[in-house]
Amino acid sequence: MQVALFVPCYIDQLYPNVAWATLELLEKLGCEVTIPDAPVCCGQPMANTGCWDDARPLAKSFIEQYDQYEYIVCPSGSCTSMIVNHYHDLVGEDANYERIRLKTFELCAFLTDVLKVEKLDVSFPHKVGLHQSCHGLRELNLGSCSEVMGEEFSKARTLLEMVDGLELVDLTRKDECCGFGGTFAVSEEAVSCMMGNDRIHDHEHAGAEVITAGDMSCLMHL
Known part of the structure; x- marks a missing residue:
């Protein structure tokens, strides 16, 4: 391929x-x-x-x-x-x-x-918080959104669950924006930072040792 x-x-x-x-x-x-x-x-x-x-x-x-x-x-x-x-x-x-x-x-x-991946030969024995980016959820349908009724799913979560020893923590607001939003972080810096801090606190309270995401821009902001 x-x-x-x-x-x-x-x-x-x-x-x-x-x-x-x-x-x-x-x-x-x-x-x-x-x-x-x-x-x-x-x-x-x-x-x-x-x-x-x-x-x-x-x-x-x-x-x-x-x-x-x-x-x-x-x-x-x-x-x-x-x-x-x-x-x-x-x-x-x-x-x-x-x-x-x-x-x-x-x-x-x-x-x-x-590729229809069903198994990953890898180990990561840590508690992980998954941040799901807005574009991925709401424009690419990579997962379900809390504002839309329907069956809950997450393609990233499905893959992470294949990793031996990895424990995904439960977040209070698992599909909330991190506040980056590209140029939004520049034009509305204070609001953007407050949104980012909210997400960090959610992961911390859930016991996450590591935060991962499908977008490095979101992780960069966090």
Whole structure:
């Protein structure tokens, strides 16, 4: 299975170990992974601030570079959602984009929905708090939301439960926003920090030794 790994800007610049870990994981699961030579920003920061004309060429460049691959995997719900749910606003009706949209997956979704992973040969004997990002839950359907009636599920939780010795702690508000929100953390710094502190306290009170998430941007904020 041929996979292109899309590495978001902040992971590339601040947390490259996440990109390498994703590459190693996908290869261990039998994927042939390529990281394109000229990675581009997905354009989300520009789009979030209303600079559509700046975001549009980035979207077009992404489509051009990644169209050739069988699957595109991104270790970020936020950036994946930008590509899957919002590029239409930038490029309009585009057959190449429609192909891209259908084969682009957030990492956890790719593991559960495409690779159908049922077992992970790994141990992590710690109490872990899972922060589920807003984009992942509410735009990519990676898990159920408390404001929507229906069966409770979480793709990230399903994967973590396969890890030997890992104990997931029960949070009081398990799907609440961390307050990062991209540019929201800059424009509304005080509110953003208060929201982040609330999430930290929830994890601490639940006894978490480690906090994990599908978005490094959320973890960076926390």
